[in-house]
Amino acid sequence: MTPKILFFIIISILIIDFIIDKYISFLNSKHFDDKIPDILNDVYNEDEYYKSQAYKKENYRFSLITSSFSIIITLAFFIFKGFAWVDQFARSFSNNDIYITLIFFGVIMLGSDIINTPFSYYQNFVIEEKYGFNKSSKKLFFIDKLKGWLLSAIIGGGVLSMILWFYEKTGDLFWVYTWIFIAAFTIFVTMFYSTLIVPLFNKQKPLEDGELKGAIEAFSKNVGFKLNNIFVIDGSKRSTKANAYFSGFGAKKRIVLYDTLIDDLNKDEIVAVLAHEIGHYKKKHVLTNMILSLLITGLTLYLFSLFINNAILSEALSVNIPSFHIGLITFGILYSPISEITGILMNYISRKFEYQADDYAKNKFNGDALVSSLKKLSKNSLSNLTPHKANVFIHYSHPTLLQRVLNLKSETP
Numbered sequence: 001m002t003p004k005i006l007f008f009i010i011i012s013i014l015i016i017d018f019i020i021d022k023y024i025s026f027l028n029s030k031h032f033d034d035k036i037p038d039i040l041n042d043v044y045n046e047d048e049y050y051k052s053q054a055y056k057k058e059n060y061r062f063s064l065i066t067s068s069f070s071i072i073i074t075l076a077f078f079i080f081k082g083f084a085w086v087d088q089f090a091r092s093f094s095n096n097d098i099y100i101t102l103i104f105f106g107v108i109m110l111g112s113d114i115i116n117t118p119f120s121y122y123q124n125f126v127i128e129e130k131y132g133f134n135k136s137s138k139k140l141f142f143i144d145k146l147k148g149w150l151l152s153a154i155i156g157g158g159v160l161s162m163i164l165w166f167y168e169k170t171g172d173l174f175w176v177y178t179w180i181f182i183a184a185f186t187i188f189v190t191m192f193y194s195t196l197i198v199p200l201f202n203k204q205k206p207l208e209d210g211e212l213k214g215a216i217e218a219f220s221k222n223v224g225f226k227l228n229n230i231f232v233i234d235g236s237k238r239s240t241k242a243n244a245y246f247s248g249f250g251a252k253k254r255i256v257l258y259d260t261l262i263d264d265l266n267k268d269e270i271v272a273v274l275a276h277e278i279g280h281y282k283k284k285h286v287l288t289n290m291i292l293s294l295l296i297t298g299l300t301l302y303l304f305s306l307f308i309n310n311a312i313l314s315e316a317l318s319v320n321i322p323s324f325h326i327g328l329i330t331f332g333i334l335y336s337p338i339s340e341i342t343g344i345l346m347n348y349i350s351r352k353f354e355y356q357a358d359d360y361a362k363n364k365f366n367g368d369a370l371v372s373s374l375k376k377l378s379k380n381s382l383s384n385l386t387p388h389k390a391n392v393f394i395h396y397s398h399p400t401l402l403q404r405v406l407n408l409k410s411e412t413p
Contacts, residue, residue: 003315010316010333011078017336018071022064024395027388029060034386037402039409043375043385052382055131062127066119073115081318083329091321098164101325102157109152117145128239131382136238147200159185167308167324175301182301183294190290194231194247194254204231204256212262215271216255223364225278229254236260241381244270246277246286253281264380269373272361276370279360285353292349296342304331350397355407367408374401 032053036043044052077083090103124141128134136144162181167174189197198204207213207230220227235243235258242261248254255274262270280286304327307313311322313330361370378385378401385401392400399407 001312003312006312006316006330007078010330011075013333013336014071014074014078017340018067022067024388024391025060025063028384028391029057031386031388032056032060032384036385039405040375040385040402043379043401048379048382051131052384055127055382056384058127058130062119062123066116069119070116078317083326084318084320087319087321087323087326097168097324098161100323101164102160104325105160106153106157109156110149113145113149133240133381134238135236135240140237144201151197151200164324172305175298175305179294179298179301182297186290186294190286191248194256198233198256202237203234206230207232207257212267212270215267216274219271219275219365220278223275223278223282225281227253227255231256232259232262233257234259236263242377244273244277246281264376265373268366268369269376272366272369273373275361275365276357279357279364280353282360283353283356285357289346289350289353292346296346300335300339303335304328307331307334344394347395347397348393351399354398354404358404358408362408371405371408374404 036049086104086107087100089107090100093103094100121141124134124136125138159182163174163178166177166181170177194204207216213230216230217227231254233256235241240260242264243258244256244261246253246255255277257270257274261273265273308324308327308331309322310327313327314320314322316330317326319326358367358370361367377383383401387396387400398404
């Protein structure tokens with residue numbers, strides 16, 4: 001295969017992926033005005049329903065603009081040899097391959113983020129604010145942006161440097177060492193994310209003693225779930241949308257409630273949401289997902305190791321000096337169809353896990369309270385209650401609200 005043919009294959013993959021994604025979005029948009037199923041009629045009143053439709057349609061139109069702009073910029077960067085220019089720029093600073101790679105990806109990521117910042121700003125301060133979601137100040141928006149860049153430079157740069165070091169020292173076996181390193185890093189982040197990363201952006205405080213904490217602790221004790229860490233996070237400083245999540249293992253496990261969740265739901269509804277999260281832990285979903293993700297990562301790294309030394313990967317992007325970073329860019333695009341398939345598979349498994357966690361909450365606590373909480377959360381985020389099946393199959397990691405309510409209302413044990 002010649003570099004020219006490989007280049008056309010890369011461009012074709014980018015265009016085909018864009019077309020498929022936009023077609024799925026188009027199909028989904030055709031269902032925005034569908035009649036809401038009877039079992040969900042109590043989610044929105046008439047005014048709220050029209051507001052949710054307007055929100056969905058505005059986001060759809062905005063997504064068309066941003067994604068079209070993105071594909072045009074991306075194709076232009078490939079066609080006009082942008083990667084070759086950035087590669088030359090990086091090499092003008094150093095002869096060290098690790099430094100060159102860090103500068104290369106630093107320029108690419110910083111440039112991409114700067115280009116996308118106006119769209120992100122509009123999304124937050126025009127669309128989200130118009131529908132009452134945005135609570136972030138402009139100052140906080142840009143502080144978050146700077147913190148994100150700093151974290152990417154430190155953590156992303158550190159991880160990338162280690163991978164390059166493995167590649168230089170171990171040759172064809174670099175993928176094995178990289179796989180082990182990524183596995184260890186993933187476990188570390190899972191355990192310490194809430195204590196190391198979250199505080200950089202949000203304040204967390206222990207849930208105060210009271211009726212809610214007593215109810216949560218009583219349920220946890222009843223199902224044999226040892227829980228000493230229940231925290232409340234100030235999510236309301238950025239958005240009115242509510243959430244809750246479970247993180248960590250062993251003594252480091254904790255449940256985090258958004259303050260907006262506490263404001264939106266009553267005591268039983270909050271406990272039902274946490275029962276769902278505890279269900280994930282009891283069913284070992286977090287561990288299973290981690291193992292599956294690491295297996296996919298191992299497969300990806302192995303395939304990458306088979307191609308990385310092939311000079312055609314660099315030549316396809318008009319770069320004369322073969323390198324790890326150019327090979328990674330090219331391979332990433334060639335691998336994207338496989339990545340789409342594994343992503344669909346992981347979403348399918350995730351949806352199955354959500355049903356199981358819902359069943360756990362229904363059987364161990366209160367199914368009606370979980371249904372009520374899911375409906376309130378959907379209402380308060382103006383969720384799409386009638387998505388197209390293809391969009392659900394490809395993109396949804398959770399079942400639709402309708403599917404979850406029907407499952408929770410089922411009499412099947």
